[in-house]
Amino acid sequence: MPANPLFRYTLARLGALLIFATAATTTLAADYPTRSIRFVIPFAAGGTSDIIGRILSARMQESLGQTLVVDNRGGAGGTIGTDIVAKANPDGHTILLSSNGTHAVVPYLYKKLPYDPIKDFEPITMVAITPQVFAVNQELPVKSLKELISLAKSKPGALVFASSGVGSMGHLSGALLGQMAGIQLTHVPYKSAAVAYPDVFSGRVPLIFDTALSMTQHIKSNRVRALAVTTPVRAVNLPDLPTMSEAGLSGYASTLWIATHAPAGTPKTIVDRLNREFRRALNLPDVREQMALSGAEVLVGSPAELLAATHSDLKRFGEIVRAAKIEAQ
Secondary structure, eight states, X not given: OOOOHHHHHHHHHHHHHHHHHHHHHXXXXXXXXXXXXXXXXXXXXXXXXXXXXXXXXXXXXXXXXXXXEXXXXXXGGGHHHHHHHHTSOSSSSEEEEEEHIXXXXXXXXXXXXSSOTTTTEEEEEEEEEEOEEEEEETTSSOSSHHHHHHHHHHSTTTOEEEESSTTSHHHHHHXXXXXXXXXXXXXXXXXXXXXXXXXXXXXXXXXXXXXXHHHHHHHHTTSEEEXXXXXXXXXXXXXXXXXXXXXXXTTOOOOEEEEEEEETTOOHHHHHHHHHHHHHHHTSHHHHHHHHHTTOEEOOOOHHHHHHHHHHHHHHHHHHHHHHTOOOO
């Protein structure tokens, strides 16, 4: 039986539209980028994410032929800048320097997150991991993690640790320590780790978790005593410092990773191009050296690997946040 003429016409129109859409997407990808790229960093200038983002932006524009304009949009645990990218035009001209903080931690801190960390983004590539360091005031009578745990057990809740804020990686690292070691530590959040250090130096708040980048200078000047790094392996710039697992808390790992995402719907050809260019930049010897000096260790991968890491951390950090009953303030 012959097909209805209206049906044949509709199929032809749909086919033409599909061909047109495919051609338009191909042309867009082939010409990409056509203008400067907005590189949103959802944290304030001067921090670890900002330093890493600026190292990358300088080298990415060499191969892309367009400027990567760094746009610091800090606030609300990184959600403000992240939401900007989630709602941006998905043409590859707005990308995000993301982290497991923005994509795997804040979903559990805010009751009404303005974006979905999975559905609203296209993963591009992992960029780096940044170890946290656990350190204590020099006058505290402990020289190892085991001694610290023993002291904490003898004084439940008396030992206080500082971090750069509620829900920060330092906060979660301390919460995980308490959960795994069976000890009670009291958390004191600061607007930034830099603000916390005077209290740590004086002994008012004797414990702190902070990035290796910020902590290294204070370790070298003997203003704090570092006990361990939070990553599964030792930090490149602090090779003599044991991991928390090596120091006596087997299986402990709390790692901040930095990555890049584009808005959902960004064409795959553009995502693949960005993945290649980020990986090329991250494998340059001078970039790796600058990253190491910044306390970061390069870690690249495919979009699929970044997506898998996000799903894994959503589960892991969700368990930590729920057990510690952490809520955004």
